[in-house]
Amino acid sequence: MKVVVPVQDAKCADTLGAFIRNYPWPTDMEFQVAHIVQPVLVNSFMSLLPAPLTLSIIEERTREGEVIVKRLSDTIKEAFPSARVSEVLIEGDAKSEIVSLLEESDADLVVLGSHVKTAMQGSVSRAVVAHSPCSAMVIPIEQREPKKTKDKLHIIV
Amino acid sequence: MIASSGTGDPATADIYRLKRGTPKTMKVIFAVDDSKYSDYALESVSSRPWPTGTQFRLLSVLELSRQSEEIHEKLVAGVKQLLKTKADMLTTLHPGSQVDTRIMQGSCKEAILQEAGDWGADHIVVGSHGRKGVQKFLLGSVAEGLLGQAHCTVEIVRLKNAKSE
Numbered sequence: 001m002k003v004v005v006p007v008q009d010a011k012c013a014d015t016l017g018a019f020i021r022n023y024p025w026p027t028d029m030e031f032q033v034a035h036i037v038q039p040v041l042v043n044s045f046m047s048l049l050p051a052p053l054t055l056s057i058i059e060e061r062t063r064e065g066e067v068i069v070k071r072l073s074d075t076i077k078e079a080f081p082s083a084r085v086s087e088v089l090i091e092g093d094a095k096s097e098i099v100s101l102l103e104e105s106d107a108d109l110v111v112l113g114s115h116v117k118t119a120m121q122g123s124v125s126r127a128v129v130a131h132s133p134c135s136a137m138v139i140p141i142e143q144r145e146p147k148k149t150k151d152k153l154h155i156i157v
Numbered sequence: 158m159i160a161s162s163g164t165g166d167p168a169t170a171d172i173y174r175l176k177r178g179t180p181k182t183m184k185v186i187f188a189v190d191d192s193k194y195s196d197y198a199l200e201s202v203s204s205r206p207w208p209t210g211t212q213f214r215l216l217s218v219l220e221l222s223r224q225s226e227e228i229h230e231k232l233v234a235g236v237k238q239l240l241k242t243k244a245d246m247l248t249t250l251h252p253g254s255q256v257d258t259r260i261m262q263g264s265c266k267e268a269i270l271q272e273a274g275d276w277g278a279d280h281i282v283v284g285s286h287g288r289k290g291v292q293k294f295l296l297g298s299v300a301e302g303l304l305g306q307a308h309c310t311v312e313i314v315r316l317k318n319a320k321s322e
Contacts, residue, residue, distance in 0.1 A: 135285075135314045136312070146275075152271060156233055
């Protein structure tokens with residue numbers, strides 16, 4: 001079974017790591033930990049920043065991404081010594097890059113974090129789940145309260 | 158998992174288990190309807206090596222407003238039968254687990270969220286497009302509603318390459 005795990009930041013890496021450790025995976029596993037490096041969009045739209053300036057920003061983001069990916073892949077390797085774990089860094093738009101990675105790698109499952117407290121309300125996970133060619137698991141990154149409803153629905157049986 | 162790592166050495170398996178610790182037993186909700194997506198979801202997820210003591214709950218929701226008594230009885234009986242077959246299948250696959258079933262009345266999304274909250278579920282499994290969602294951007298509306306609101310992890314199971322169908 002091939003699983004792709006896109007990861008955004010350190011907190012995301014820890015939450016996903018904890019979940020993956022606990023889940024009953026089948027025997028033959030292959031994990032691919034991915035991080036998408038967001039390009040500096042200002043430059044592509046309006047050329048406000050000369051290319052050499054944005055280059056260092058991209059480099060910084062790539063370095064950060066490498067650390068995060070390493071962190072998660074180490075957790076997985078420790079928990080499942082027999083699984084194959086690979087790492088990949090891609091530059092581009094998170095949603096489309098994750099979907100095309102899933103298509104290319106012929107994955108069976110994608111394990112995603114959902115960042116609902118951000119302004120975009122988990123838009124990446126939503127978009128990936130909607131367009132992914134395979135199954136998806138969505139893990140809330142921030143602790144959420146179980147839903148409390150005032151008028152309970154009727155339980156028939 | 159370690160048994161398949163090539164060596165198959167039981168001693169390594171023990172070390173592995175120690176290292177990983179006993180996995181916490183999970184409470185898993187399966188949202189069930191009579192579509193092939195739901196069948197596939199149950200099939201693929203129940204084939205995983207769930208540890209002994211895992212609690213499964215099969216949940217089915219009647220979305221129609223209450224019909225005449227006779228039709229209602231018939232509907233409930235049908236759903237009960239469906240859940241029973243699936244529960245039996247789960248019990249045979251995982252003899253050490255607890256399986257129960259539940260039928261609720263109301264909106265699917267609300268029912269699943271309410272049940273997950275009240276029962277303290279750790280994991281929700283739904284099939285991608287249940288019967289309502291085909292028009293909705295290839296993702297079932299129920300699944301989409303769960304993503305942003307569930308307090309626990311949500312697994313959306315999709316028939317591989319269902320997109321091209």
